[in-house]
Amino acid sequence: MSRKLTQEQYERTFSYRFLRWLDGARDPYLGQVEMKPQKPFSEDGQTIAQRQEDRARMRERVYDLENNILVRVFRRFYRVFSLLFCVFLVVMLLAAVSWLPTFGQADNPANNEVAARYIEDGLEETGAVNIVTGMILDYRAFDTLGESHVLFIATCTVLILLRADRKDDREQLWSNDRVYEPKNDIILQTVAKILVPPILIFGIYVILAGHLGPGGGFSGGAVIGAGLILYLNAFGFAKTERFFTQKTYRRMSFAALACYSLAKSYSFYTGANHIESVIPLGTPGAILSSGLILILNICVGIVVAGTMYTFYVMFRKGGY
Amino acid sequence: MTLFIGILFGFLIICAIGASFSKNLLNSILIFMSYSLVMSIIWILLQSPDLAITEAAVGAGVTTVLFVVTLKKIQAIIKEDEGREEKEDE
Numbered sequence: 190m191s192r193k194l195t196q197e198q199y200e201r202t203f204s205y206r207f208l209r210w211l212d213g214a215r216d217p218y219l220g221q222v223e224m225k226p227q228k229p230f231s232e233d234g235q236t237i238a239q240r241q242e243d244r245a246r247m248r249e250r251v252y253d254l255e256n257n258i259l260v261r262v263f264r265r266f267y268r269v270f271s272l273l274f275c276v277f278l279v280v281m282l283l284a285a286v287s288w289l290p291t292f293g294q295a296d297n298p299a300n301n302e303v304a305a306r307y308i309e310d311g312l313e314e315t316g317a318v319n320i321v322t323g324m325i326l327d328y329r330a331f332d333t334l335g336e337s338h339v340l341f342i343a344t345c346t347v348l349i350l351l352r353a354d355r356k357d358d359r360e361q362l363w364s365n366d367r368v369y370e371p372k373n374d375i376i377l378q379t380v381a382k383i384l385v386p387p388i389l390i391f392g393i394y395v396i397l398a399g400h401l402g403p404g405g406g407f408s409g410g411a412v413i414g415a416g417l418i419l420y421l422n423a424f425g426f427a428k429t430e431r432f433f434t435q436k437t438y439r440r441m442s443f444a445a446l447a448c449y450s451l452a453k454s455y456s457f458y459t460g461a462n463h464i465e466s467v468i469p470l471g472t473p474g475a476i477l478s479s480g481l482i483l484i485l486n487i488c489v490g491i492v493v494a495g496t497m498y499t500f501y502v503m504f505r506k507g508g509y
Numbered sequence: 510m511t512l513f514i515g516i517l518f519g520f521l522i523i524c525a526i527g528a529s530f531s532k533n534l535l536n537s538i539l540i541f542m543s544y545s546l547v548m549s550i551i552w553i554l555l556q557s558p559d560l561a562i563t564e565a566a567v568g569a570g571v572t573t574v575l576f577v578v579t580l581k582k583i584q585a586i587i588k589e590d591e592g593r594e595e596k597e598d599e
Contacts, residue, residue, distance in 0.1 A: 321559055395562060403558035411566035418574055497571050504578040 316470030316479030317400035325405070326482045331456040333485070334449055337492050341446060344496045353507035362506045374423070381423030388416035396490035400479045406489025413490065414497025421501070435508075438495045445488040452481050514554060521547050534585050538576045545569040 199205055218224070254261060290297045307324055317323035325333050353359040396409030421429045471478030502508075524544035531537040545568030552561035580586050 319559075404562055405559060408559065408562040408566060411563060411571060415566050415570040415574075418571065500571070500575060501578065504575055504582065 312473055315482065316473050317482050318473050319400055319402055319405075322400045322405050322482060322486070323479070326400075326485045327480070330453045330481075330485060333489065334453050337446065337449060337489050340492055340496050341442060344442075344499055347500055347503050351503040351507050359508055362508075377423045381419055385416050385420045385423075388419070389413055392416060392490075392494070396486050397476065397483070399486040400482045401474065401476065406486040407493050409486075410490040410493025411497055413494040414501075417494065417498045418501045421498075426506075433498065438499055442492050442495050445491040449485060449488040452485060514551070517547055517551055517554075521551065534580055535577075538573060538580070541576075542569050542573040545572070 194202070251257065251260065307320060307328065311320045311323045311328075312318065315323035315327040317327065353362050392409045392411075392413035394409075395404035395412060396406055399405035399409065417429070417433065468480045470480050473479070477483070521544060524540050524547060528537050528540040528544060531540060545564055548568065549561045549564040552558070552564055577586075
């Protein structure tokens with residue numbers, strides 16, 4: 190055990206100064222930089238009236254359409270030019286499309302040796318029956334790692350923009366929450382009671398069977414998120430907050446992203462050449478097969494489901 | 510089958526134009542939602558069921574809900590009787 194520092198000793202340590210700097214409690218300019226004392230800004234009523242009058246006169250002169258030729262010319266020019274620009278853009282894009290190779294031709298540039306390798310050896314190398322999942326979560330798992338982080342950053346941005354930080358703001362938002370909606374709507378609740386369990390189970394199925402059939406982490410997560418939103422709409426926040434709060438979301442997405450990063454971020458160090466996997470691929474078609482793909486699917490699904498639900502909650506009342 | 514795809518594509522174009530030209534924002538959102546639904550059927554016909562599931566869940570489900578919540582937040586959804594009162598005032 191270290192001995193306890195007195196307050197004076199503590200104030201001399203580096204960590205105290207660093208923490209104060211971090212909190213913004215210390216103004217680094219005060220006492221360090223020479224500053225000229227400033228007079229408080231003030232204006233008497235006459236100057237304000239003069240300024241407003243000047244501004245009104247200026248506005249009148251500028252927007253006096255009958256006498257100001259320049260404004261009229263500019264407006265006409267603006268309309269014509271915007272139309273011309275739209276036509277130019279449309280023609281350019283259509284011309285570019287007409288230069289593309291025909292869809293589905295055998296000698297298209299997209300049908301190169303990479304695609305052939307994926308289609309021919311994909312099942313053998315990744316163990317996933319669904320080639321698309323094998324591609325995005327094995328050959329290109331590094332890209333998908335970036336994608337799930339992009340989703341997480343998008344949620345952070347929404348949190349920064351829409352979160353109600355001040356306490357009175359939050360109370361006002363929460364009391365206004367369901368002004369325009371019927372509370373305890375019996376039709377909605379009955380439908381939700383019947384529909385929500387199949388929706389959630391379907392989402393879980395889509396995630397777990399991502400390497401066997403169509404689907405995967407993103408679509409399954411979106412389905413689960415939609416189911417959660419329906420449940421929230423029918424029964425309100427009191428019911429959902431029993432199992433899903435901000436803390437749950439934080440822990441879930443942290444665990445999922447950390448798991449994914451641990452599993453796949455070695456590409457940072459090894460480059461494009463992936464390490465030989467030690468996990469057995471299993472029999473193709475079984476649910477416990479194809480190495481890490483199942484785990485990665487679950488991670489992506491958790492992140493996406495939490496993201497969808499959090500978006501909705503943030504849009505609706507700015508905080509859990 | 511070609512006829513069916515043709516009908517779907519026609520509906521898709523009509524929905525796209527309708528969503529951008531509709532005066533009522535709520536109508537726009539609902540048209541956009543049907544656009545996403547038609548699009549997800551087209552994804553199935555183009556043999557990419559992965560995309561179809563995602564389009565149905567994200568495009569038709571979550572995005573629509575987010576749009577409606579936003580409209581409610583900016584108070585663009587007027588209740589029927591309130592709208593009538595405003596018209597009477599005019």
